Amino acid sequence: MTETAKPRQGGKGSKKGKTRRRKPARAPAGAPPGRIVAQPGAHATRLSFTAFHPGGLSHPEDLDAALAILAAPPPSAGQDAPGGGLWIDIVGLADTARIESVCARLGLHTLSVADIFSTGQRPKTEIYETYVHVVLRQPLSTTPYVDEQLTLILGDRFVLTVQERPGDSFDPVRQRLTVGGPRIRSSAGYLAYALMDALVDAYFPVLEAYGERTEELDDRILDGAGDGVIGEVHSLRRELLSLRHTLWPQREAVSALMRHDVPYVTEELATYLRDVADHSSQLMDMVEVYREVAQGLVDLHLSMMSNRMNEIMKVLTIIATIFIPITFIAGLYGMNFSTESPWNMPELKWKYGYLYALGLMLCSTAIMLFTFWRHGWIGGRQKTGARTPESQGHQRGRQDGAG
Incomplete structure (x- = not known):
């Protein structure tokens, strides 16, 4: 006995653009x-x-x-x-x-x-x-x-x-x-x-x-x-x-x-x-x-995405860290205390006070960038004397080979 099965229609949630295996026809239950x-x-x-x-x-x-x-x-x-x-x-x-x-x-x-x-x-x-x-x-x-x-x-x-x-x-x-x-x-x-x-x-x-x-x-x-x-x-x-x-x-x-x-x-x-x-x-x-x-x-x-996210966060953190002392200096000299007292920021009346503040900001930025570079956080330079597990294993391999 032979019968022709009807093709199944796609449901409401069927997705287009995907190649799916054609479902074979089956005999009805109880046949x-x-x-x-x-x-x-x-x-x-x-x-x-x-x-x-x-x-x-x-x-x-x-x-x-x-x-x-x-x-x-x-x-x-x-x-x-x-x-x-x-x-x-x-x-x-x-x-x-x-x-x-x-x-x-x-x-x-x-x-x-x-x-x-x-x-x-x-x-x-x-x-x-x-x-x-x-x-x-x-x-x-x-x-x-x-x-x-x-x-x-x-x-x-x-x-x-x-x-x-x-x-x-x-x-x-x-x-x-x-x-x-x-x-x-x-x-x-x-x-x-x-x-x-x-x-x-x-x-x-x-x-x-x-x-x-x-x-x-x-x-x-x-x-x-x-x-x-x-x-x-x-x-x-x-x-x-x-x-x-x-x-x-x-x-x-x-x-x-x-x-x-x-x-x-x-x-x-x-x-x-x-x-x-x-x-x-x-x-x-x-x-x-x-x-x-x-x-x-x-x-x-996932690892590459995580590393990329870490690099982005590192850059943003460095930028935010650099602006911390700059913001501190700007906030410090932005306080409106009386200039009559010699203890209340005499630089406000100084002829070169503005240039001094800018130079202080630049010096703090340069010091922080140099510190980051010395620790290998920027520029791809590792800290002097630091040994990674890979370098330690390579060093042991060289010692074993020499022995």
Whole structure:
């Protein structure tokens, strides 16, 4: 049973100008298991068939011809086991009836068919009696990070891949199939490994782009970027968190193919899958490192803002401190006491009293500026004889090296 879900409308507080992940359609609460929910705005469905064996490669036009080739015993090409298999690649989820028909011909469970159309799932591996159902996420863009669900089903001499939209990372695998390497055409299991390996390797350029973006933000913060950079840092952290939520279960999904008695996964194939799991672990390590660096960028920005505020407060404090004696002198000579008494500011009747007051103000200012400079508060000069922890550590290092 198929139904088309209505797209969700933005609420009153929805914000414009932000790229958000498209929410997948879901079956209503209480719906029976295996109910298919068509995705709104799904891409047109396109099927391609590739039949391969060690001796050759062909592209059947429809499913009947592909299954006929799969049922016929392929030429052994001088090997003890015939090998080979069929790769069915489905792109686009618009034609639900056609996809259901293909899945039914391959003997897939209704829950597996429903999982194909439920595009918001986390990566996982499910073991059925006659096939293996693997859900993965493949990247579509680097920054901002956007991905889509990829369903890979490994059965008896066939591999089924279902993608949401055109564009994938399988071109190297297609080229290897066309060239005719003896290993890539050996079995459907090895083809499934090659597809998963290509998908996992596609994440390395994504993380390299995030590494370059992190270094760029670090340079901008050190160069004194404004408050707008903190929004970019938070966006970076959010995207890295989304990557982590993808790569963590994806590593577990690949590892599950080796931990269980999985059909069609031989010991030799498990050896190759360990390499895919190792690459997934490397990706997780890179994501964790970049997340820590992104958190450090927040702390660095706050520290730079605090240092800038301290510099401003220091300048204002120095200016205010300089004007304290000037204000005192001006206030002292501004008192209107009688000048008849010799104790009441005789300078008021002095010929050079005004110049004397100005000179006193200038001398006090010069003395204070010299004192600030001697203590290293202005001019970038540190007080003579003062040792910072860095200089003490450098001095100890020089002594150790001399010893």
